[in-house]
Amino acid sequence: xxxxxxxxxxxRSAWLLMAFTAFLLECTALYFQHVMKLQPCVMCIYERVxxxxxxxxxxxGAIAPRNVVIRWLAMVVWIYxxxxxxxxxxxxxxxxxxxxxxxxxxxxxNFPEWxxxxxxxxxxxxxxxxxxxxxxxxxxxxxxQWLIGIFxxxxxxxxxxxxxxxxxxxx
Numbered sequence: 001x002x003x004x005x006x007x008x009x010x011x012r013s014a015w016l017l018m019a020f021t022a023f024l025l026e027c028t029a030l031y032f033q034h035v036m037k038l039q040p041c042v043m044c045i046y047e048r049v050x051x052x053x054x055x056x057x058x059x060x061g062a063i064a065p066r067n068v069v070i071r072w073l074a075m076v077v078w079i080y081x082x083x084x085x086x087x088x089x090x091x092x093x094x095x096x097x098x099x100x101x102x103x104x105x106x107x108x109x110n111f112p113e114w115x116x117x118x119x120x121x122x123x124x125x126x127x128x129x130x131x132x133x134x135x136x137x138x139x140x141x142x143x144x145q146w147l148i149g150i151f152x153x154x155x156x157x158x159x160x161x162x163x164x165x166x167x168x169x170x171x
Contacts, residue, residue, distance in 0.1 A: 001160075001164075002160070002163060002164040002166075002167040003164070003167050003168060004164075005160050005161050005164035009061070009065065009071060009075075009161050009164065009165070010065050010066050010071070011065055012062045012065055014061075014065075015057075015058045015059070015060075015061030015062040015065055015074065016058060016059075016062050017058075018054065018057070018058040018061075018078070018154075018157075019054070019055045019057075019058025019059050019062065020058070022051045022052075022054040022055045022058065022154075023055055025051050025150065026048060026051055026052065026055070029044070029048055029051075030123075030124065032136065032143075034123070036136075038129070038135045038136055039128040039129030039130075039135070040127055040128065040129055041092075041105060041127050041128075041129040041130055041131040041133075042105045042106045042107070042108070042109050042110075042127040042131060043088055043091065043092035043095070043105050043131045043144070044092070044127065044129065044131075044143070045109050045118075045125050045126075045127045046088050046109070047085055047088050047089055047092065047144070047147055048124070048125070049117070049125075050081050050082070050084050050085030050088060050151070051081075051085065052081075053077060053078075053080065053081025053082075053084070053085070054078060054081045054082060054085070054154055056077055056081070057074045057075070057077040057078035057081060058074070058078075060073055060074040060077060061074030061075075061078075071165075072165075075158065075161060075162055075165075078154070078158050079155065079158045079159075079162070081154075082151050082154035082155045082158055083151075083155065085147065085150075085151040085154070086148060086151035086152060086155060089144045089145075089147035089148045089151055090144075090148060092105075092131060092144035092147075093142075093144045093145050093148060095131045095132050096131070096132055096133075096134050096142060096144065099132040105131035108127065109125060109126070109127050111125075
């Protein structure tokens with residue numbers, strides 16, 4: 001199994017597939033916002049940025065997947081983005097399940113001055129909702145709970161791919 005994952009990590013299609021799945025999730029978020037008229041909160045915006053990190057990792061890996069340095073860089077970005085996404089989704093879920101006036105999210109997104117995404121692309125990165133409000137539920141789970149599962153899946157696959165790097169690729 002590890003040989004197979006090492007082999008896959010050295011091909012473009014696996015990296016592009018990962019980027020494509022995260023891109024579809026971003027498109028879904030924009031559909032919820034602009035078509036279904038759900039209002040994204042600050043945590044939603046940060047979770048979107050984590051998904052953009054997964055997309056970036058997939059694109060980095062697709063540049064030169066046989067190059068060890070590029071592949072490892074892509075895996076580091078992938079693991080970091082998925083981990084941060086999991087942390088953010090967990091925190092967002094806790095805010096929704098246990099609302100408190102003492103624990104809430106920020107009113108405005110807080111991007112660095114050198115990267116004001118909310119000013120550059122407000123249609124995607126401007127927060128207008130409340131983190132504690134559950135706006136959408138599917139099969140009993142709301143959006144951040146689904147994202148917990150999604151980011152765990154990205155992390156599990158990342159761990160398998162990381163471990164597989166220490167096994168020779170399937171010939």
